[in-house]
Amino acid sequence: xxxxFGVKPALLSVMLGLTSTSxxxxxxxILLSGEIQADRCAYGRGASAIxxxxxxxLADIARALQxxxxxxxxDTYEEMDTASTTWLQQLSDMAQTGYDLRxxxxxxxxxxxxxxxxxxxxxxxxxxxxTATTDEGSWDDAQTIVSVTVVxxxxxxxxxxxxxxxxxxxxxxxxxxxQVVGVWLTEQRTQYSNTVSHTNDTSDNFAMNDxxxxxxxxKSSGVVxxxxxxxxxxxxxxxxxxTLRADVEKQKLEIATSHIMQQIGSPRVAVNAPAPLDSELxxxxxxxxxELSENANLILNAKPRMIERDxxxxxxxxxxxxxxxxxxxxxxxxxxTLIALPNAxxxxxxxxxxxxxxxxxxKALRQxxxxxxxxxxxxxxxxxxxxxxxxxxxxPERLSGxxxxxxxxQDVSISNDGKFxxxxxRFSGKTGDLVAALQxxxxxxxxxxxxxxxxxxxxxxxxN
Amino acid sequence: xxxxxxxxxxLAAAAVLSACQTTQPAQxxxxxxxxxxxxxxxxxxxxxxxxxxxxxxxxxxDTQGLANCSFDRNNExxxxxxxKPIVRMYFSGTDVGGxxxxxxxxxxxxDSQLLKMLENxxxxxxxxxxxxxxxxxxxxxxQLQLEQQGASTVARTAANRRILQPDYVVKLxxxxxxxxxxxxxxxxxxxxxxxAATIDxxxxxxxxxxxxxxxxxxxxxxxxxSELKYVMxxxxxxxxxxxxxxxxxxxxxxxxxxxxxxxxLTRMLSEMPATAQVLGIKGNQISLDRGQNAGVLPNExxxxxxxxxxxxxxxxxxxxxxxxxxxxxxxTLWKDSSLADTISAQAQAGIYRPTNSAKxxxxxxxxxxxxxxxxx
Numbered sequence: 001x002x003x004x005f006g007v008k009p010a011l012l013s014v015m016l017g018l019t020s021t022s023x024x025x026x027x028x029x030i031l032l033s034g035e036i037q038a039d040r041c042a043y044g045r046g047a048s049a050i051x052x053x054x055x056x057x058l059a060d061i062a063r064a065l066q067x068x069x070x071x072x073x074x075d076t077y078e079e080m081d082t083a084s085t086t087w088l089q090q091l092s093d094m095a096q097t098g099y100d101l102r103x104x105x106x107x108x109x110x111x112x113x114x115x116x117x118x119x120x121x122x123x124x125x126x127x128x129x130x131t132a133t134t135d136e137g138s139w140d141d142a143q144t145i146v147s148v149t150v151v152x153x154x155x156x157x158x159x160x161x162x163x164x165x166x167x168x169x170x171x172x173x174x175x176x177x178x179q180v181v182g183v184w185l186t187e188q189r190t191q192y193s194n195t196v197s198h199t200n201d202t203s204d205n206f207a208m209n210d211x212x213x214x215x216x217x218x219k220s221s222g223v224v225x226x227x228x229x230x231x232x233x234x235x236x237x238x239x240x241x242x243t244l245r246a247d248v249e250k251q252k253l254e255i256a257t258s259h260i261m262q263q264i265g266s267p268r269v270a271v272n273a274p275a276p277l278d279s280e281l282x283x284x285x286x287x288x289x290x291e292l293s294e295n296a297n298l299i300l301n302a303k304p305r306m307i308e309r310d311x312x313x314x315x316x317x318x319x320x321x322x323x324x325x326x327x328x329x330x331x332x333x334x335x336x337t338l339i340a341l342p343n344a345x346x347x348x349x350x351x352x353x354x355x356x357x358x359x360x361x362x363k364a365l366r367q368x369x370x371x372x373x374x375x376x377x378x379x380x381x382x383x384x385x386x387x388x389x390x391x392x393x394x395x396p397e398r399l400s401g402x403x404x405x406x407x408x409x410q411d412v413s414i415s416n417d418g419k420f421x422x423x424x425x426r427f428s429g430k431t432g433d434l435v436a437a438l439q440x441x442x443x444x445x446x447x448x449x450x451x452x453x454x455x456x457x458x459x460x461x462x463x464n
Numbered sequence: 465x466x467x468x469x470x471x472x473x474x475l476a477a478a479a480v481l482s483a484c485q486t487t488q489p490a491q492x493x494x495x496x497x498x499x500x501x502x503x504x505x506x507x508x509x510x511x512x513x514x515x516x517x518x519x520x521x522x523x524x525x526d527t528q529g530l531a532n533c534s535f536d537r538n539n540e541x542x543x544x545x546x547x548k549p550i551v552r553m554y555f556s557g558t559d560v561g562g563x564x565x566x567x568x569x570x571x572x573x574x575d576s577q578l579l580k581m582l583e584n585x586x587x588x589x590x591x592x593x594x595x596x597x598x599x600x601x602x603x604x605x606x607q608l609q610l611e612q613q614g615a616s617t618v619a620r621t622a623a624n625r626r627i628l629q630p631d632y633v634v635k636l637x638x639x640x641x642x643x644x645x646x647x648x649x650x651x652x653x654x655x656x657x658x659x660a661a662t663i664d665x666x667x668x669x670x671x672x673x674x675x676x677x678x679x680x681x682x683x684x685x686x687x688x689x690s691e692l693k694y695v696m697x698x699x700x701x702x703x704x705x706x707x708x709x710x711x712x713x714x715x716x717x718x719x720x721x722x723x724x725x726x727x728x729l730t731r732m733l734s735e736m737p738a739t740a741q742v743l744g745i746k747g748n749q750i751s752l753d754r755g756q757n758a759g760v761l762p763n764e765x766x767x768x769x770x771x772x773x774x775x776x777x778x779x780x781x782x783x784x785x786x787x788x789x790x791x792x793x794x795x796t797l798w799k800d801s802s803l804a805d806t807i808s809a810q811a812q813a814g815i816y817r818p819t820n821s822a823k824x825x826x827x828x829x830x831x832x833x834x835x836x837x838x839x840x
Contacts, residue, residue, distance in 0.1 A: 045757075045789045046535020113530070113743055113753050116790045312603040339622045341610070342603045350610055358619035 028064050030074035034084030034126045036061055041119035049118040050111050057122035058106065065095035087126045094129060145225060145247045146183075150175040155239040164240040165232070173224055176246035180223075181257055223253040268293040268458070269321070273302035277317075280352045288366060295457035297323050297382040298372075306348065307336060313343040315351035319365065321372035324459060325383045325424075330372030332365045380410040381428030386438065387420045387462040394447035396421055402445055406437050431458050503679045505730040505836060508765040508829035511783035511796040519767060519778045519799045525827035526739040527771045530753055545739065546757055550593045551662070552630040553586065555579040556637045565644050566652055566707035573640065573710070573717050582636065582725055588839065589729060590759035591736045595628050632671070633663045636728075640717065644707070651693045652707045654683035654716060658724040674735035679727045686719040726836065733761075734830040740791060742768060742824035745811040748795040752826055755786030762786065763834055766793060766826040770803060770818075779804040782826065793826065 029037040038060040042052035064070050070092045071077055077085070109121040152172025156164045227246040235241045268291045271278050281302055282292055299322050307314040317334040334355045341347050341354075355361055376382055386403075393399065396416070403412045403423050412425040427434050435453045438461070442450060454462040509518070526545060533544035540547040555578055560571045580598055587594045596602070610618050639657040644650050658679040662671040683692060694704030706712045738760045740752035750768065754760065764784040770777045779801070784793035798804045807824075810816040818824040 044535075045530075046533070049535075113790070115743075115751055116787055310599045312599050337627070338619070339606060340599065340603050341607050342600070344607075350607070350615070353615040354610065354619045354622070357614075357616035358623055360623060361619075 028060060028070075028073055030070070030076065030088070032076050032080055032084070034080065034087045035123050036064070036070070036088075037121055037123040039119065039121045041114060041117040043117055045113070045118055050108075050120055053111075053118060053120045054108055054122055057120065061122070061124055062095065065092050068092055068096055084126065090129060091124075099129075144250055146180050146250055147245060147247050148176045148179050149230065149243065149245045150179065151241060151243050153235060153239055153241045155237060164238055165242070168232075168240040168242040169229075169244070172242050172244050173227065173246060176227070176244075176248060177223055177253070180248040180250070180253055223249055223256060225249045268296035269298045269300050270294055270296040271300045271302070273300070274304070276349055277302055277304050277352055280349070280356065281319075284356050284362075288369075290369065293458070297384075297457075297459040298329075298376065299323065300369075304348065304352070306343075306351075308343050309340075311343055312340040313347045313351065314338075314340045315348070315355055317352070317355060319368070321369060323376075323383055327383070329375045330368040332368040334361055377428060380426035382426065382459060383411075384425055384427050384431065384434060385460045386423040386425070386434075387460070387464075388423070388442075388450075389420055389464055390416070390418070392446050392448055392450055392463060393421060395445040398445045399423060399442075402441055403438070406434075406441055409434075409437075431455060431461065435461055500680065502682045502685050503724075503727050505727045505831070506734065507730055507831040507836060508833055510763075510833040511765040511781045511794075514765075514781045514797050516797065516800045519781050519797065521767055521769050521776045521778050522734075522737060522827060522829055524735065524737055525769070525776070525825065527741075527823070527825050528739075529741055529823075546754065548591065548593050548759075549631045550595060550628045551632045551634045552595045552597060553579060553583050554597075554633060554635045555582065556635050560640050560642075564642075566642050566713065569708050569710045569713040570640055570642050570654070570717070573714055575638070575721070578718070578721050578725075581722065585725055585729055586634070586732075589733060589761070590756065591732060592634070593628065595630050630665070633665050635661045635663060637661070638721070646693075648697070649693060649695050649704075651689055652683065652705060653692070654713075654720065656681045656717065656720045656724055658721075658728060660728060674732060676728055676731045676735060679724050679731075681720040681724045681727075683716055683720060686723055687716055692716070730831040730836070733828070733835075737828040737830065738764065738766075739825060739827045740766075742818060742826055744818075745795070745807065745816040745824075746814070747812055750782055750784075750793045750795060750826070752784065752786075752791040752793065755789055755791040757789045760784060760786035760791045760828070761832050761835065763832045764791075764793075765829045765832065767829060768793075768795065768824060768826050770807075770822055770824050772822040777801070777803055779807055779824070784826065784828075 029039075031037065038057035040053045040057040040060065042049045042056065044052075064073060071085070071088055074080070074088070080088075104124055105127050107123045107125060109123075111118050111120050113119075150172045152168045152170070152175055154162075154164050154167025154169070154171050156162070157167055162170075225247045227244050229242060229244050231243040233241050269285065270293060271281050271285070273281055281300065285292060285300070301320045301322060303318045305316040305318075307316055314336045315334065316336045319332045320328055321330040322328050338358065338361075339351065339354050341350055356365075388399075390396070399421060400412050400414045400423070403409055403425055406425075406427075409425050409427050412423060415422045415424075432455075435455065439450055439453070450463050454464060456462055528543070528545040530544065530546070532541045533546050534541050535546070555575045560567060560573075580596075583594050583596055583598070586592060606618060606622070609621075637659045639655075641655045643653050645653060658681070660676045662674070663669070664671070692705045692707075694707060695702040701708065736759075738758055740754045740758055740760060743751045743753050745751075752760070762785050764786070766782050766784045767778055768780045768782055770779055778799050780795045780798040782793035782795045784791050795808075798808045807816055
């Protein structure tokens with residue numbers, strides 16, 4: 001049984017703040033089953049009008065319940081069964097003690113049109129009342145060591161000279177570090193938001209944790225204080241599966257991880273773009289915390305193109321992150337359809353300004369830069385060129401082998417133009433560290449003492 | 465005597481039988497004259513001037529309800545009657561061929577301004593959603609907003625409110641011709657022919673609907689012949705209408721094109737009438753479920769009809785005025801039928817609400833009676 005209700009008295013009572021029983025009685029209908037119904041209309045059509053009418057109807061129900069007079073509104077109270085009267089009483093008591101009625105299950109009727117209004121009937125059906133609680137765990141800051149139990153698998157590796165057991169242990173330890181790094185990075189997300197903002201989904205998070213764990217393991221930073229073998233068993237293809245419990249030192253891990261994150265987040269870059277785009281990009285990169293240097297090995301190449309039509313201009317902007325050797329680490333392209341401006345003298349400035357102010361485009365560009373920086377670290381650092389005058393080398397054939405053994409160096413290639421040997425390698429540390437390491441490790445193969453190295457720029461070292 | 469009567473009867477019967485066997489050719493077609501007269505606007509009669517015999521359901525009525533509508537303008541359901549195709553308009557200027565008096569000036573006619581007028585007029589009748597081609601005004605406004613609101617606000621707004629992607633292209637083709645008559649005192653006679661096409665730009669299909677036909681406008685429709693007269697001497701212009709001056713020719717052609725667009729609009733309103741569902745009738749007042757949002761225009765003459773089991777039965781005519789999303793109308797004449805009488809009696813006694821099995825709809829007759837006076 002649904003009654004037809006007048007809207008005007010209801011509105012008037014809301015406007016005057018009247019919650020008298022008689023006013024409420026005109027808005028509400030309480031069925032024998034204990035179901036509470038409210039009928040409301042809102043101006044307009046569609047979802048917003050339905051939502052508004054629904055909200056007003058719910059507010060009516062809430063007001064009636066909070067007034068404590070809901071039972072007196074029910075004309076059929078005398079005929080109701082005990083369950084229904086108990087439910088209404090319980091609901092009314094809870095509403096008066098501040099229970100949030102938004103959690104209640106409601107039914108909304110099919111909307112109907114009345115002139116310019118859309119009307120709905122909302123009903124609260126009899127249901128079990130209760131509250132839900134949530135319990136979320138958190139990172140304990142007081143702890144200095146984090147103990148984790150992990151499983152690792154490994155197979156014999158003749159190239160590296162590792163047994164299956166060793167490989168499995170290494171794998172397990174990396175997983176242990178990765179696990180702790182993951183928890184820490186989640187905690188620090190705001191601090192490294194520039195770097196990890198693009199790693200929002202779960203798979204990306206795992207990739208980032210694993211990446212940092214590998215870097216930490218390569219650098220032998222000793223973040224695992226001790227570990228204990230719990231179980232070991234043989235697996236297919238002569239492999240071994242180990243279960244171990246590792247104690248990871250939180251402070252060391254924090255320092256080492258933040259160092260890597262800084263490396264990823266703020267390497268130096270050079271900007272290669274025509275004016276006025278170069279200055280605009282430099283301004284933007286500075287605001288993003290990216291360090292700029294004319295001699296940086298990492299280059300941000302940007303090419304703007306104006307698309308002109310009928311006296312208007314749009315901007316097509318392509319940005320590429322490369323190194324001096326021409327390796328491309330990342331690309332980004334703006335959305336040229338965003339805006340067209342009159343093709344005046346300063347149109348390029350204005351267009352760059354608009355495109356670089358848009359959050360979505362900023363985020364996309366930042367993500368590409370972040371990905372590019374991460375790739376640089378992932379591939380073993382930036383490419384460095386080392387020139388050594390031939391007269392200093394007694395055993396040039398061993399040059400490649402010696403440089404390959406340097407900690408942090410990889411992808412070594414050697415060339416010779418007669419006067420100089422040129423070694424090209426990726427190095428993940430500072431250029432100064434590379435110079436010191438070279439001077440020390442090259443001694444066994446030099447004919448004479450190496451002169452002081454000339455650092456032409458961040459990526460070129462010369463022993464003239 | 466008896467025999468004579470029998471013979472006469474037999475002859476009569478034979479004559480009747482032979483007449484039955486004679487076959488006459490069916491007359492289903494007739495020859496018609498192809499006219500090259502100027503087109504004229506056809507508009508609806510005011511609802512107050514309707515007679516009983518006029519109350520008939522016009523073509524292209526639609527009985528689709530609003531049940532499938534989301535009422536979200538930019539994300540409307542395909543089956544919602546409020547969904548309008550998004551179009552971009554083109555004035556396809558046809559070149560004027562040949563040589564002769566006044567041809568060069570006619571050729572110089574620029575229809576870019578006419579395009580904007582066409583966009584403005586079409587937007588007002590709410591049959592399509594128009595994506596303007598006025599790049600300069602839009603770019604200028606964005607430049608001003610950039611200066612006044614700042615780059616980030618403009619960028620954010622531009623990203624949130626992207627340019628609509630047209631579903632169709634509405635193309636108007638024009639054919640302009642000129643001829644001159646007379647010798648010493650002559651006059652120019654211009655003709656403009658307009659055709660409109662709706663094209664799917666991807667499939668290149670030209671849609672059959674709305675079919676606006678061809679509109680022919682002659683210079684005599686917009687100018688008195690004396691205004692286009694000129695005097696020649698020794699084959700040289702002396703005085704009168706400056707047929708060689710593009711500004712003067714533009715003035716005439718603009719008026720002709722403007723008239724052509726007006727006729728086009730009236731045809732569009734007849735081809736795509738506004739339809740609404742009647743929610744209730746109280747006395748002579750009717751309440752409709754849609755208004756401006758469905759293209760109902762002020763002072764719309766609408767036929768009210770009942771739709772039941774696939775049959776339509778007109779019950780009256782109403783003068784309707786829209787609000788934003790509903791409309792109110794006044795029944796000016798009830799049809800002289802038992803159905804109309806029943807409904808009218810119930811409406812006089814209170815509110816008549818149509819049932820689901822016999823819904824009542826309203827369909828516009830065409831361009832409202834005062835549209836040409838007030839909107840063109």
